[in-house]
Amino acid sequence: MDKQYFLELLHKYLNNEATDEEQQFLVKYYELFSAEPDIISLLSDEQKKEIKEEINASIWESIDKHIGVDKKIIRLKTWGRKIAAAAAIIGVCGIGYLFLYNKPVVKSPQSYSAHRPKPNLFLVLPDGSRVILSYGSKLSYASSFDGLAKREVYLTGEAFFDIKHNNLKPFVVHTGKIKTTVLGTAFDVKAVPGDKAITVTVTRGKVKVSNNNKLLGIIVPNQQITFDRQKSISMQTNINAKNYTIWTAKDDLYFEDVTFGEAAKVLEDRFKVKILFADQLVRSKHFTSTFNKSANLDQALKSICEFNDAIYSYDKAKTTITISTKSQAN
Known part of the structure; x- marks a missing residue:
């Protein structure tokens, strides 16, 4: 699991915003990251104890439920072997990778990055949505959106999204405290580290932009919301969206x-x-x-x-x- 993605889920957990599956991610991977200073500082002793109790409970539940059941060894990708080895050293959670039972397996998230000198990256998300990720940017997301109430991704940098329509499962882009929510549309999000502002630009459809739970605005094609990170204020303007997405074609x-x-x-x-x-x-x-x-x-x-x-x-x-x-x- 990508550490930044783990931290973002941990923040959601502490704010009581994590979904059931996200909480399962935390339980599964907590031991791998619990020694990190930036994670330890976020949790009180009571919260650490609560998560560890959840880990122990989930392990014993699996053992009790599957004693006497034939276990099928599954092949692990390279990254899976590394996580499994780390978990085995710690002594907790390794069982989730070593055995496949007759129940759904929670898939770990993937993380894609585009860095200099490589060009922009075109990728397709698990739901068929298309993304052009600007070089130097990073996008983290689960390897499958199946069974989730929302399709959530975490962006650092800039990306252009062309989202596959799904009325029953909103698509959410997280950029720090700013959330951009859509059902199916095309838009650009720019949240480059060091920049004072986050901008959301719509080329097709409609998106909702919020700061935590505060609505900043709902915008349509050729409209843009700019959020000042330092002052925590936003501004909505009418623009020519092509001027803000030209980067997708010039590199x-x-x-x-x-x-x-x-x-x-x-x-x-x-x-x-x-x-x-x-x-x-x-x-x-x-x-x-x-x-x-x-x-x-x-x-x-x-x-x-x-x-x-x-x-x-x-x-x-x-x-x-x-x-x-x-x-x-x-």
Whole structure:
């Protein structure tokens, strides 16, 4: 588990805002971080005791419930082995990684970062939402939103979000005390460490911005809320959203293990075209590559098609591109 993400969940727990699954995360990973000074300082002796009692209770509950049940050993990814080893050394919580029982397993969160000299990072969240993460920025989120009441992510830096619509599960971006809540929309959030302000800019749909539980405003396309971190005041203005999202197109873009269909959405936005797929197998192919900022549409398509053993045809009159496999053309 990413330490910063753990700290954010711990703050929610102390404010009685943590969901049941988030509390399970805290119970599962507390022992791994409990020796850290910045974590110890947050908790009173009573709160430390309460969390440890929850840990012991959860372990004994698992033992009591599953005595005599065949246990299936699961494969661990590299990071999973490291956490399991650390937990085994501490002597608590390792059981959660070593055995898989016939019940849902709480998945650990993932954390993505884009740093210099790498370009901006394009990634797809577990729900299918698309994000362009500015270099030097960091986005933390759970590996699955299944079973959660909200789709919550934690941002440090700047990112452009294109959120998949879900009426039943709001999407929440946390940037310190500021929360940006949406159902399905496209917007930019900038919360760079050291900057005096946090800005939220909407390009499509509607978002709600709040400071803890205080509503700062609800904004629609070409509107922006700016929150002054030092003075704790906000201002809502009408702007041209394109001026605040131009960064997504002016730098190189790194595609990390994305499908051709997901990358096509980026090309559609950048070049104002419609991309169709004659073969869904091509659409679902994964690849990793860097998209050069100076590349034109033809160059970008040729590069991605070469990766995916595909070809394309371009109807300029209709601004429509059709992607198909090379075998279909023969």
